Amino acid sequence: xxxxxxxxxxxxxxxxxxxxxxxxxxxxxxxxxxxxxxxxxxxxxxxxxxxxxxxxxxxxxxxxxxxxxxxxxxxxxxxxxxxxxxxxxxxxxxxxxxxxxxxxxxxxxxxxxxxxxxxxxxxxxxxxxxxxxxxxxxxxxxxxxxxxxxxxxxxxxxxxxxxxxxxxxxxxxxxxxxxxxxxxxxxxxxxxxxxxxxxxxxxxxxxxxxxxxxxxx
Amino acid sequence: xxxxxxxxxxxxxxxxxxxxxxxxxxxxxxxxxxxxxxxxxxxxxxxxxxxxxxxxxxxxxxxxxxxxxxxxxxxxxxxxxxxxxxxxxxxxxxxxxxxxxxxxxxxxxxxxxxxxxxxxxxxxxxxxxxxxxxxxxxxxxxxxxxxxxxxxxxxxxxxxxxxxxxxxxxxxxxxxxxxxxxxxxxxxxxxxxxxxxxxxxxxxxxxxxxxxxxxxx
Amino acid sequence: xxxxxxxxxxxxxxxxxxxxxxxxxxxxxxxxxxxxxxxxxxxxxxxxxxxxxxxxxxxxxxxxxxxxxxxxxxxxxxxxxxxxxxxxxxxxxxxxxxxxxxxxxxxxxxxxxxxxxxxxxxxxxxxxxxxxxxxxxxxxxxxxxxxxxxxxxxxxxxxxxxxxxxxxxxxxxxxxxxxxxxxxxxxxxxxxxxxxxxxxxxxxxxxxxxxxxxxxx
Amino acid sequence: xxxxxxxxxxxxxxxxxxxxxxxxxxxxxxxxxxxxxxxxxxxxxxxxxxxxxxxxxxxxxxxxxxxxxxxxxxxxxxxxxxxxxxxxxxxxxxxxxxxxxxxxxxxxxxxxxxxxxxxxxxxxxxxxxxxxxxxxxxxxxxxxxxxxxxxxxxxxxxxxxxxxxxxxxxxxxxxxxxxxxxxxxxxxxxxxxxxxxxxxxxxxxxxxxxxxxxxxx
DNA sequence: AATGAATGAGCATTCATTCAT
DNA sequence: TATGAATGAATGCTCATTCAT
Numbered sequence: 057x058x059x060x061x062x063x064x065x066x067x068x069x070x071x072x073x074x075x076x077x078x079x080x081x082x083x084x085x086x087x088x089x090x091x092x093x094x095x096x097x098x099x100x101x102x103x104x105x106x107x108x109x110x111x112x113x114x115x116x117x118x119x120x121x122x123x124x125x126x127x128x129x130x131x132x133x134x135x136x137x138x139x140x141x142x143x144x145x146x147x148x149x150x151x152x153x154x155x156x157x158x159x160x161x162x163x164x165x166x167x168x169x170x171x172x173x174x175x176x177x178x179x180x181x182x183x184x185x186x187x188x189x190x191x192x193x194x195x196x197x198x199x200x201x202x203x204x205x206x207x208x209x210x211x212x213x214x215x216x217x218x219x220x221x222x223x224x225x226x227x228x229x230x231x232x233x234x235x236x237x238x239x240x241x242x243x244x245x246x247x248x249x250x251x252x253x254x255x256x257x258x259x260x261x262x263x264x265x266x267x268x269x270x271x272x273x
Numbered sequence: 274x275x276x277x278x279x280x281x282x283x284x285x286x287x288x289x290x291x292x293x294x295x296x297x298x299x300x301x302x303x304x305x306x307x308x309x310x311x312x313x314x315x316x317x318x319x320x321x322x323x324x325x326x327x328x329x330x331x332x333x334x335x336x337x338x339x340x341x342x343x344x345x346x347x348x349x350x351x352x353x354x355x356x357x358x359x360x361x362x363x364x365x366x367x368x369x370x371x372x373x374x375x376x377x378x379x380x381x382x383x384x385x386x387x388x389x390x391x392x393x394x395x396x397x398x399x400x401x402x403x404x405x406x407x408x409x410x411x412x413x414x415x416x417x418x419x420x421x422x423x424x425x426x427x428x429x430x431x432x433x434x435x436x437x438x439x440x441x442x443x444x445x446x447x448x449x450x451x452x453x454x455x456x457x458x459x460x461x462x463x464x465x466x467x468x469x470x471x472x473x474x475x476x477x478x479x480x481x482x483x484x485x486x487x488x489x490x
Numbered sequence: 491x492x493x494x495x496x497x498x499x500x501x502x503x504x505x506x507x508x509x510x511x512x513x514x515x516x517x518x519x520x521x522x523x524x525x526x527x528x529x530x531x532x533x534x535x536x537x538x539x540x541x542x543x544x545x546x547x548x549x550x551x552x553x554x555x556x557x558x559x560x561x562x563x564x565x566x567x568x569x570x571x572x573x574x575x576x577x578x579x580x581x582x583x584x585x586x587x588x589x590x591x592x593x594x595x596x597x598x599x600x601x602x603x604x605x606x607x608x609x610x611x612x613x614x615x616x617x618x619x620x621x622x623x624x625x626x627x628x629x630x631x632x633x634x635x636x637x638x639x640x641x642x643x644x645x646x647x648x649x650x651x652x653x654x655x656x657x658x659x660x661x662x663x664x665x666x667x668x669x670x671x672x673x674x675x676x677x678x679x680x681x682x683x684x685x686x687x688x689x690x691x692x693x694x695x696x697x698x699x700x701x702x703x704x705x706x707x
Numbered sequence: 708x709x710x711x712x713x714x715x716x717x718x719x720x721x722x723x724x725x726x727x728x729x730x731x732x733x734x735x736x737x738x739x740x741x742x743x744x745x746x747x748x749x750x751x752x753x754x755x756x757x758x759x760x761x762x763x764x765x766x767x768x769x770x771x772x773x774x775x776x777x778x779x780x781x782x783x784x785x786x787x788x789x790x791x792x793x794x795x796x797x798x799x800x801x802x803x804x805x806x807x808x809x810x811x812x813x814x815x816x817x818x819x820x821x822x823x824x825x826x827x828x829x830x831x832x833x834x835x836x837x838x839x840x841x842x843x844x845x846x847x848x849x850x851x852x853x854x855x856x857x858x859x860x861x862x863x864x865x866x867x868x869x870x871x872x873x874x875x876x877x878x879x880x881x882x883x884x885x886x887x888x889x890x891x892x893x894x895x896x897x898x899x900x901x902x903x904x905x906x907x908x909x910x911x912x913x914x915x916x917x918x919x920x921x922x923x924x
Numbered sequence: 925a926a927t928g929a930a931t932g933a934g935c936a937t938t939c940a941t942t943c944a945t
Numbered sequence: 946t947a948t949g950a951a952t953g954a955a956t957g958c959t960c961a962t963t964c965a966t
Contacts, residue, residue, distance in 0.1 A: 066929075088323035088395055092309030096957060106931045111958065169395060175456045176393030178305055178386060195464050212486075219479040222464035226447035227440055236379045242404030247412050247439035262436040269429075270487035283946085313940060314949095321946045324941085334940065517949075522829055526743030530936060540952045545937065591924050603829055609890045610827030612739055612820060621893030629898050646920075655911040656898035657878055660922030664863035664877035673826045696870040703863075704921035747961060758962085760932095768961065785932080858943045931963075942952080 060185070063123035067113035078103045078113070082124040087169035091121055091177065122182070125174055127160070128167045129190050135160055136197060146205035150267050151260060153228060160257050161235030168236035191225070198224050202271070211271045219272065277402070279339035284330035284374055295320045295330070299341040304387035308338055308394065337401070345384045346407050352377055353414060363422035367484050370445060371477050378452030385453035408442070415441050419488070428488045436486065444480070494619070496556035501547035512537045512547070518559040521603035525555055525611065556616070559608055560603045563624050569594055574631045580639035584701050587662060588694050594667030602670035625659070632658050636705070645705045654705065661697070711836070713773035718764035729754045729764070733775040738821035742772055747786065764874065771835070776825055778840050779818045779847070786811055791848045797856035804879060805911050812886030819887035849875050853922070857877050862922045878914070 067075065081103040085094040098119055100107045114120040138151055161168060173264060174186055198221035205211030233240035244252055252259065284292065298320040302311040313324040313334055331337040356369055378385060391403055415438035422428030428437075450457035452470060461469055469476065501509065515537035519528040528549055534541045548554040573586055595602055634657035639645030645654075654662055667674035669687060678686055686693065718726065732754040736745040747768055751758045765771040790803055812819060825837055849872035856862030862871075884891035886904060895903055903910065 070929090085321050090307075090309065090393075090395060092307070095955090107958080108931050108960085109929075112929070117957065146358070173393050173395065175450075176307075176390050177452070178390065178455055179309060183455035184459045187463060190465045191460045213404050215482055216465075216475075216479055219465050219476075220483060222461070223444055223480065223483050225464065227443045230443035230447060233392075238395055238400035239404050242401045242438070243408045246404060246408045247442065248433075248436050258433075259436075262433050263440065266437060266440050266487045267431055269489070270483045272486070286946095311940090317949095325943085325948050326946080328941065328947075491745055502831050520914070524741075524743065524827075524829060529934090541937080543950050546950070551936065577776075604948075607827050607829065609884075610741075610824050610888070612741055612824065612889055616891045617889035621711045621890050621897060625894045625897045638946090640887060646876075649916055650899075650913055653899050654911075656895070657914065657917050657942085659765045660881035660900065661874055662876045664881060667826075671827070672831050672834035675837050677842045678873070679840060681876065682867075692867075693870075696867050697874065699866055700871060700874050700921045703923070704917045706920070720925095746959090751928095759927050759964085760925080762962065763925070927964105927966085929963105929965090931961100932959105933953085933961100934959085935957105937957095938955085940952100940954100942950105943948105944950090 062126065063114050063121040064112065067123075071180070074103075074105065077109055078105065078110070079127045083128060083170055084166055086121055086124055087166045087173065088257075090094075090100065090173055093247055094243070095123075096120070100259055110269050111209050125170065125182075125186055128170050129193075131164070131167055132171070132190070133193055134264075135164075136194060146201050146210055146271065147264065147268055150224075151264055154231070154263050155230045155256075157213045157228060158175070158235065158259070161232060165236040171261070172233050183197070194225055195221055205271065215271070224267065227267070231259075231263070279331065279336040279343065280331050283318070283323075284340075287330070291320075291322065295327070296341055296344045299337055300345055300387055301383055303338055304383045304390065305392055307390055309332075313337070339402075342387065342403055343401075343406065346403070346410075348384055349379070349388070349407070350410055352381075353411060356414065360416065362425070363418045363427055363488065364481065364485055366418050367441075368477060368481055371448070371480050372473075374445060374449045375452060375473050375476070379448060382453040385449055389450050389454045389457070411442055412438055423490065432488070440483065440487075444484070448476075464487050495558065496553040497548050498546065501557070504547070508537075508539065512539065512544070513558055513561045516554055517562060517604055520555055520558055521600045522608060524607055528555075528625055533621065556619075559604065559616075559620055560605050560623065563620070563627075564602055564623070565598070566605070567627055567645060569598075570628060574634075579642070580635050580644050581698065581702055583668060584658075585636050585694060585698055588665070588697050589690075591666045592669065592690050592693070595666055599670040602622075602666055606667050606671045606674070628654055628659055639705065643663070649705070657704075658701065661701070663691075665697070713770040713777065714762065716767050718774075721764070723743070725754075725756065729756065730775055730778045730922070733771055734779055734821055735817055737772055737775055738817045738824065741824055742768075743834055745772075747771070773836075776821065776833075776837055778841065779821050780837070780844075782815070782818055783841070784844055786815075787845060787848060791851075796799050796853045796859075796921065797861050797917065800852050801875075802911060802915055805882070805914050807908075808879060808883045808909070809886065809907050812883060815888040819883055823888045823891070845876055848873055856922065868921070874921075875918065878918070882910075882914070 078099075082094075082099050085099050085102070087093075094117075096110060097107050099120070101111045103110075110120065114123065135156060136216050139149060139156060144152075171190070175181065175185060195218075202211055202217045202220050202224075206213050206217065229238065234244035235241070241253070247257075249255075295316075299316050302316050302319070306312075312338060313411055314324050316337070318328045320327075331340065346433065352373060356366060356373060359371075384406075388407070391399065394400060412435075417433050419434045419437050419441075421435065423430050445453075447457065451461035452458070458470070465476075466472075493621070503578075513532075514562050516528075519533050519536070523529075526696060528551075531541050533554070534544045537544075540686050544554065548557065573583060573590060578586075605624070608616065611617060624670060629652075636645055636651045636654050636658075640647050640651065664674065668678035669675065682693075708736050726808075729750075733750050736750050736753070740746075745768075747761060748758050750771070751761045754761075761771065765774065786807060790800060790807060822841070825833065828834060846869075853862055853868045853871050853875075857864050857868065864873075881891065885895035886892070892904070899910075900906075
């Protein structure tokens with residue numbers, strides 16, 4: 057999982073506080089305004105640094121964006137790693153994932169917005185690069201969980217592990233967006249009622265039922 | 274399903290050919306470049322009208338965008354209605370949906386890109402409006418199919434129809450993007466192999482297995 | 491003498507007054523400040539047009555510069571053509587050239603400053619292009635004059651016409667700069683006295699003596 | 708010939724090696740990029756000092772430029788002094804000057820580019836200052852040579868020594884630029900053929916013929 | 925004295941929108 | 946109604962210069 061650097065060495069030298077301030081500010085700006093509408097001067101001002109400095113740390117706007125995305129991917133990775141290590145049953149894992157999505161979507165909505173924006177960038181430059189970095193991580197976790205499930209007999213052997221992982225991720229990625237992003241949130245309400253975002257246990261229960269049937273023998 | 278108008282009356286008066294030319298051009302521009310990077314003058318030129326005219330038809334760029342989205346929603350609606358009317362078994366419907374996704378993703382990639390871009394617009398103005406117009410349509414189709422399935426005994430009665438529809442749409446929406454949009458396409462390959470977009474039957478088979486188990490008694 | 495165009499077609503469509511206003515303003519700005527220090531917004535404002543318009547007429551700053559240079563070359567060409575056509579003796583021509591230099595250097599100092607600036611642009615892009623356009627014109631005039639002089643016996647046959655033309659142009663180009671450009675003007679005074687720019691007849695007399703000897707049999 | 712200082716006393720205190728490194732680097736940068744495009748940080752980096760130090764040695768960019776020019780004038784002076792001292796005939800001197808121009812133009816092209824750039828600076832601040840420092844030197848050499856020529860009878864007495872020196876310098880300065888600077892080089896080829904920069908003897912021969920006639924009795 | 929990170933004014937260029945014809 | 950030239954605010958990025966260490 058070798059993340060390419062998209063910043064100049066100078067960015068590694070500044071104080072961690074400043075680094076975090078810049079990345080958090082940039083995350084917010086990019087998440088709420090998108091790549092195009094985000095404004096370098098605004099980011100600089102809000103982060104409490106000069107534009108000049110920003111350009112000392114990053115070659116250009118795109119590189120700040122890429123670094124910001126990587127930062128958010130790392131943050132997500134940290135969240136996911138917690139789930140990855142556990143030795144539990146697939147379905148227990150699924151429940152934990154859903155609950156984690158619900159929790160983090162409230163706490164890290166910005167991160168998810170940013171990630172959502174990224175998935176819609178019609179830009180092959182960005183796309184393939186981050187698809188790999190982001191999805192390689194989750195893909196692995198899901199596939200391993202499913203394969204282990206097959207071994208222990210919790211998961212039926214007649215489905216393709218990789219493809220099932222893909223379908224699971226479809227569900228979870230959409231769910232994640234449904235808690236954090238405008239369009240998806242609205243869609244969530246249309247499908248499941250205006251109060252759906254407050255019925256966390258119901259969501260967990262229904263998802264589990266669906267996934268359990270889908271995977272079980 | 275009362276679609277709000279986002280264009281001036283003048284747009285209704287021009288020849289249907291010109292109207293279609295403008296909307297098709299705008300669809301392409303917005304789909305490939307996103308809202309911000311799309312250029313009004315370019316759209317005008319490619320559509321063979323003057324910028325002045327464009328602004329006679331639409332108050333501003335946003336309204337052209339909104340109108341374009343509505344136009345694409347209508348196009349999608351036409352595709353979906355074919356599926357909606359059939360009286361078949363849910364699972365047969367599911368197969369038809371997947372095959373339709375595969376077909377239309379190749380033929381109408383632009384439309385889907387545009388739709389994908391729309392889902393990421395971090396703009397409550399746009400979001401709630403179109404979520405409603407777009408999803409109300411599909412939600413209805415899926416929910417009805419599931420409810421009918423329950424009646425005929427094809428679908429287990431213990432799951433919430435609306436929520437199951439939501440989960441189904443999560444899968445199908447993601448699948449649709451996976452055939453047409455850069456990021457999703459890359460992700461699809463990571464999960465299921467580089468040749469996955471050419472293994473249509475395999476995709477159908479795996480999706481069906483998964484969905485069938487998830488829904489059946 | 492096919493001058494390449496460095497402006498968009500739109501520039502040909504605007505009123506001649508505006509065109510001249512833009513070119514004159516640009517000539518002044520570039521002549522006094524050089525390419526780098528000239529400011530597009532300033533030029534626009536002084537010319538009474540908007541920056542936007544300037545960029546409708548010219549792709550970029552460089553193209554405005556190139557067009558401005560061509561405009562000044564054309565102006566010079568017009569001056570020179572008067573001299574070219576005459577049927578007189580080389581030396582009479584030389585005298586007329588010198589007097590024309592003295593006259594135009596006072597009247598068209600800006601043009602000459604611009605030309606001088608151009609000769610120092612360390613930019614092969616610019617250089618070869620304009621060297622050709624500019625010098626091909628004068629080279630021809632001088633060489634023809636010398637060749638005719640050889641025929642009529644006014645000029646010694648043992649010198650290379652082309653090279654002699656080069657040497658003549660060295661003298662005249664330097665002289666022209668000496669009347670209009672800061673550095674050259676100062677140098678002129680150092681060599682020939684502080685009042686040299688007011689002793690036009692002396693300059694003519696001395697140049698003629700020098701050139702006459704150099705060329706005559 | 709009292710050259711004004713344009714650097715802080717600190718510049719005199721550093722090691723001669725460092726001083727030379729800075730001036731050589733600056734010469735190259737200014738010669739190839741011109742005053743505006745030369746970059747202080749780049750010069751510092753290439754010279755192996757910090758920007759901070761550069762500003763310890765020089766008040767500002769302009770002063771580094773001025774100091775660099777003076778350094779190059781000194782270098783030229785050293786070349787010229789060799790010619791100045793000889794006791795030979797004017798025309799022998801002229802030949803030596805031309806050959807020196809040809810030699811140094813290849814070896815010291817950078818210096819000459821810089822000098823050329825300087826002559827086009829539309830800046831009275833710079834201009835008068837350096838015109839004096841640079842030309843006073845050559846003017847003297849040419850005038851003395853011509854005056855001695857008059858005494859020995861090699862040069863006709865009816866021309867003004869100072870003005871003849873000016874005309875000679877016009878020819879030689881242009882010739883020098885013609886070997887080293889983009890615009891002039893192109894112009895040289897237009898006048899005298901594409902291979903002219905390789906026909907050194909021809910150039911010497913033609914120049915000598917021209918100058919000899921111009922000056923002789 | 926030396927360093928190089930930080931600053932922010934300044935500039936080229938773009939583009940949604942207007943409006944005279 | 947149609948046109949497309951005109952507008953000018955907005956923005957990414959550069960670079961001379963400063964200053965804390």
